[in-house]
Amino acid sequence: MRKAAVQLGMTQPSLTTQLRRIETAIGGLLFTRGQTGSRPTPLGHSVLSRARPIVAEMAALVTAAREAAVGVGGVRLRLGSIGSRAVTGWLSRIHERLPETETTIHIEVSSNTLLQLLATNQLDVAFVHEAEGFPLHVPPGVERRVLIAREPRFVALSSAHAAASREVIHLAQLAQEAWIVDPTADDEATALRRAFTAAGLDPRLVHVRDTTTAAELVASGEAVRCCQPTADPTPGTVIRPLYGDPLTTQLSLACRPGSLPLVELDALFADLMDAYVAVSGRNTAYRAWLDRHGSPLLPSVGSH
CATH class of the missing domain: 3.40.190.10 (Periplasmic binding protein-like II)
Structure with a gap:
């Protein structure tokens, strides 16, 4: 259950609750739980064997629909981000650089959720943060490019x-x-x-x-x-x-290698960095912190 929750970007209690709801709807126990993990019951095996082709067909339907939408509406860029004052500037720079691109953005409190959306091809890139000492659950096939190595809280x-x-x-x-x-x-x-x-x-x-x-x-x-x-x-x-x-965090831009041309990924990273530098320079308290610390995070925003 713990490993499944990590893969789904959920907490274990949330997954357990969801599984109980499914079992209630179906009317029977799907898994037996023990110290060594969970095992499907005979009913669980039956449900899984029928569910897998449905899930595969649904995934294929979603992929085909997205490809058709891109074909009809032109190029599309799907962004994900934590809440940040840099987001508005990031979007503005992208729109100015790519005026013909349809850009959407998904804002989340949880960086782990954004990474899961990225891994399942629901996002193209995601701006995430990681609390120092508490690594994110980075799904296979997802990579991160560090924007700010150590931002203070x-x-x-x-x-x-x-x-x-x-x-x-x-x-x-x-x-x-x-x-x-x-x-x-x-x-x-x-x-x-x-x-x-x-x-x-x-x-x-x-x-x-x-x-x-x-x-x-x-x-x-x-x-x-x-x-x-x-x-x-x-x-x-x-x-x-x-x-x-x-309390510090690391800020990074996450992506799936090959999902975007490298030159476009470089440009998105530069857009985000420019937007972050701009809001940092306008913030009195942060600017003072940068000046006192010799601008270890953003030299271009530091001491005069």
Whole structure:
């Protein structure tokens, strides 16, 4: 079950729940579970033997439909991305460079989900991030090109918070705060807990998926949350770097080798880098961080 969940880009509890729903709909047990894994029951063997040709036919239908759509509508480019202020600039550059190309974009919180969509030919490229110390589940046949090797995570807090006036904030100064995490984000909560454990602290985590609610909780002083250094502060909040950069991520562009011409992949990477540099240069807190650190991430955006 664990390996199947990884291949499908799902959590194991989600897969178990889905399997139970299928068994309920069919009216019988499909697998027996044991310490050595799962085995199909006789009913499971029967369902699998009938399902495999249906799945194959469906995959062929989807592929044929997509090829027909490209033939009718012209060239198409399917992008995937995590949420980022660089996305708008990335799209703008692509549209300017490829005005005749139909471009779509799929935004996801989970980079693992984007990689799975890429592996199953539902995306052409994907902009993903990986928390340091928590590798993504990269499917076979998918490769990544590193955009930013180590991007720091900042913290968003109320502008009325006692630490808001500080240029850099220590984790210990926020140890008593409630920290908002998105339960659908890959390893966000685990990475935060590890950082606090290393500092000898024990954070209180609040699971919030809605960004509007999260922003209001931060502005009201009810909680704080980690954020990308390129993010803009919402009304009533400030964004500050964390001392020692205890939380970092790697940004990369993922693709299936051969799915796009190398020259086009190079161009997409350059478009994304240009867009990232642009938003980084406009962000006061991140620009100051880059200047203080000698611009290890983006030399072109660094010290004057």
